[in-house]
Amino acid sequence: MVLGGTGFVGRTVCADFRADGWDVLAVARSTPARPVAARFLPLDLAETPSDDLARVLAAERPDVVVNATGSIWSRDDDAMDRICTVPTLRLLDALGALRHRPRLVHLGSVLEYGPAPSDGGPRTGPPPEPVTPYGRAKLAASRAVLEAAANGSVRGLVLRVANVSGVGAPESSLLGTVARQLVPGAVGTGPVTVELAPLRAHRDYIDVRDVSAAVLAAALSSASGRALDIGRGEAVPVRLLVELLVRVSGVPARIVERPQEPDSAAGRDRIRADLAPAREILGWKPTRDLDESLAAYWADVSGRAAV
Numbered sequence: 001m002v003l004g005g006t007g008f009v010g011r012t013v014c015a016d017f018r019a020d021g022w023d024v025l026a027v028a029r030s031t032p033a034r035p036v037a038a039r040f041l042p043l044d045l046a047e048t049p050s051d052d053l054a055r056v057l058a059a060e061r062p063d064v065v066v067n068a069t070g071s072i073w074s075r076d077d078d079a080m081d082r083i084c085t086v087p088t089l090r091l092l093d094a095l096g097a098l099r100h101r102p103r104l105v106h107l108g109s110v111l112e113y114g115p116a117p118s119d120g121g122p123r124t125g126p127p128p129e130p131v132t133p134y135g136r137a138k139l140a141a142s143r144a145v146l147e148a149a150a151n152g153s154v155r156g157l158v159l160r161v162a163n164v165s166g167v168g169a170p171e172s173s174l175l176g177t178v179a180r181q182l183v184p185g186a187v188g189t190g191p192v193t194v195e196l197a198p199l200r201a202h203r204d205y206i207d208v209r210d211v212s213a214a215v216l217a218a219a220l221s222s223a224s225g226r227a228l229d230i231g232r233g234e235a236v237p238v239r240l241l242v243e244l245l246v247r248v249s250g251v252p253a254r255i256v257e258r259p260q261e262p263d264s265a266a267g268r269d270r271i272r273a274d275l276a277p278a279r280e281i282l283g284w285k286p287t288r289d290l291d292e293s294l295a296a297y298w299a300d301v302s303g304r305a306a307v
Contacts, residue, residue, distance in 0.1 A: 001025045001060060001102075003045060003091065004068035006032035008168045009107065009161070009211055013066055014038040016212040017219075025060060045069060045087035054094035057102070064219040065156075067091060067106045070141075072134045080137035088141035096153045104149075104156030105218045108142040110204065110229060111135035112160060116270045142227060149225035157218045157281075159211075162231030162273045165241075165293045166208035167300045174238060175294075178245050179301045185251035186302050192253050194246065198260040199239035201269035204231035207293035210286040217282040231273025232286045241290065248294045249302070 002017070004010040005026025015037040018024045024038035031042060045053065057065070070084035088106065095104065114129035130136045148154040169175040178194055185192040214230045239255075246253045278284050 001027060001057070001062040001064070002038065002066045002068060003027045003087070004070065005038060005040075005066075006036050007068060007071075008170055009164060009208055010066070010068035011036055011168055012166075012208045012212045013068060013215050016209070016216060020216060022064075025062065045090060046082050048090065050090045050093035050097070053090055054097040057094055057098055061100060062102045064103045064105065065091070065095070066215055066219070067104065067145075070107075070134075070138065072109075072111075077133040077136065080133040081140075084134065084137035085140045085144075089144055092144055092148050092154065096148070101155055103219060104145065104154045105215050106142065106145045106156065106158045107215070108158045108160040108227065109135065109138045110160050110162045110231065110271055110273055112139040112142055116272065146225060146227060155224045157221065157223060157225075158227040159214055159218060159230045159278075160227055160273075161211055162204035162206050162229070162271065164208050164211055165205045165290065165297060166288075167296050168208060169297055174241070175245060175297060178242050179249075179298065182246065182249045182251045182253060183302060185253060186249065190252070192251060193256055194242070194253050195256045195258065196242065198257050199237070199242060199255075200260070201238050201271075202235035203238055203241075203269075203271050204234060204273045205236055205241060205290060205293070206231045206273075206286055207288040207290075207296075210288055213287075214278065214282065214284050217284045221282055223281045226277065226281060228278040228281060229273035229275060230278060230284075231275065232290075233273055233275040235270050235272040236290065241294075244290055245294050245298065248291065248298050 002010050002014050005014050006028040014024050014026050018037045026036050026038040027041045027043050029044045069087045112128050112130050112135050114131050130139050142158045145158050181194045
């Protein structure tokens with residue numbers, strides 16, 4: 001059962017589990033516009049009482065539950081709590097009421113850690129101190145999962161995922177913003193201008209298929225009660241990421257950065273995942289580079305735009 005199964009990551013998780021021979025049920029608020037490789041159940045976890053969710057779980061009897069709910073595209077604490085934390089808390093209550101205990105793979109975020117060390121390395125020492133509503137909400141959800149695992153009410157792992165690239169990236173993401181401005185140039189209308197906020201950050205980007213492979217490895221693992229970083233282990237300048245997408249697209253384009261806000265901390269925004277625990281516990285490592293990931297993304301975006 002993949003909660004958030006029609007979203008960016010959830011959609012790929014459904015397809016990969018299905019390809020591996022699993023019977024897959026995708027759960028989401030509304031029927032997806034694009035087909036998903038799974039049976040589908042419309043269910044709003046933020047509005048569904050835990051008892052009702054427990055009945056669904058008891059009827060379906062999944063071996064594995066993947067919690068891929070949540071969205072980063074909001075700045076409001078209350079909204080983030082409703083989107084990211086509440087569904088997880090209700091899921092944990094529902095799982096605790098079951099006679100059978102499916103394995104839980106919860107997708108968290110590296111933004112749960114808060115500011116990275118000044119050298120851009122993995123944050124391994126101090127406790128997490130997220131500075132965004134999304135990071136705070138995801139941390140609350142991940143902590144609840146780890147506490148439930150510690151007291152034995154669930155079996156499973158938290159995967160703290162870095163920035164994700166590849167097919168299905170949201171239109172509101174950096175990649176989506178760039179692609180939306182490149183697409184007109186793909187039909188021969190001439191050079192385009194790609195206007196963006198300042199590109200000062202360094203972020204760890206991982207292809208969605210590698211994230212999905214990590215989820216499958218976590219589902220098959222016997223480990224429980226750990227939080228593992230999932231990324232490529234490299235802090236990439238986002239300016240380079242944009243330039244790579246422009247190059248992959250073949251569209252003549254000029255990149256223009258809007259003036260930086262005076263109090264902006266983007267220049268100190270560096271994130272890099274620590275892959276050692278995931279290698280040790282899951283035997284997992286990423287296999288796709290950014291060029292491959294962006295090429296797949298552009299082929300999908302430009303192909304759909306041409307239809």
